[in-house]
Amino acid sequence: MDTFKTGELSVEAKTTIQMEGAKTPHLYTVSSGMGVRYKTLENGRRQVINFIMPGDFVGLQAGVMGEAGHSIESTTPMVLCTFQRQDLWRLFQSYPSRAYDLVWLAASEEAFLGQSLATVGQRSGIERVSWALLKLYGRLDQLGLTKGNSVSLPYRQQDLADALGLSLVHTNKTLSELRSRKMADWSNGALTILDREALQSTAMMEAEERGPRPLM
Amino acid sequence: MDTFKTGELSVEAKTTIQMEGAKTPHLYTVSSGMGVRYKTLENGRRQVINFIMPGDFVGLQAGVMGEAGHSIESTTPMVLCTFQRQDLWRLFQSYPSRAYDLVWLAASEEAFLGQSLATVGQRSGIERVSWALLKLYGRLDQLGLTKGNSVSLPYRQQDLADALGLSLVHTNKTLSELRSRKMADWSNGALTILDREALQSTAMMEAEERGPRPLM
DNA sequence: CGCCCACTTGAGGAATGTCAATCTCCGTGG
């Protein structure tokens, strides 16, 4: 993939990397740092589509369709490798196996969005929060960023609320409910899983095995 | 694409075409008929992910990942063209432009799911229903299936409710609200758009231009 | 004729949202 790399982008925390509707979107691979993908509605409400973590490949949708469908913002300082849109087509002609990996990534993303949709549409507040904390922890665990059963999670409660379609206040109360039940504790930027079994059962979510995942 | 076609599948209404978790999923192109893609949670609740209409290419996610992430059910009688999973890889090697179309489709699907997520997560009941009716009408219009400002819409209210994360009762009451406001009327299997402007403004949704769309 | 499915309607209750005040950090300027 290094052939296609055109540059490196370093941004501070709370920087907008891509705006919804941008016509010349870039493609990125995340080297380090974390962020969010989100959409903003006319009424100002915000839906967080996904949380962005190291290793993620972002902007494929925007790259293929020519217009970004969502905004991207850094939460912590981030470093990203950038690619050109037009190189995408070159990749398809020259490296079919890389192209296949790309569809694999797109399909995974679609699968994840389907799960999110089911969560937001059909689960109660405490189920949604449990589900999200497990998902977040799982991804960070896979990256080897956990220590014991804790992990640094630099987002705000507002971000989680906007991802789950809950109000900030309700999210806060739900988080403290999980804390008092000794199931999970997210405070001071660190998430600790205290009782995975209980979390999984209230989230109504079965443990899932993780296959290999192509890196871009 | 005919090279890859391996058969044709005709099913009656209310037939399950693919089950969530199926290990040998097929790929399909819809020739005629309509259906739904959905996920079922442990508690029995159902999330409709998308409505399937003629021309849709379904099962890409399942085909690439090797396991279906959702079920597919016909609502009306349907005719589908079937493809083999293993041919997907062959396609990538031999027809990069077709492969590129495939990513395009995957990206569109992802974009649509993002919009759905924002709708279910951030909009109120009446906003969600308005949004959904406009989306459904728009897709059918593009297929040339509309007459005047009406179109046949064979789904049940329960299907719409499950797509929007609302209860059947509330969906029903919201539909009759839209009817009494003379904005839209969906009854007896036909959807009529009575006041597009009003629908768009309550859905908080701007009109969108539609580009060409690859057929598979 | 009678059943089943989808749709409809009313009443009451629970989950979640909104508003508003307070608290705790933490960085900055004086």
Place this chain on the structure above:
DNA sequence: CCACGGAGATTGACATTCCTCAAGTGGGCG
């Protein structure tokens, strides 16, 4: 060193949307 201000988290009181339960209607089909 301390006052000030802002961002995020927390909490209480109240409002409202939406859900659940329950009953009833109407059409299609065996």
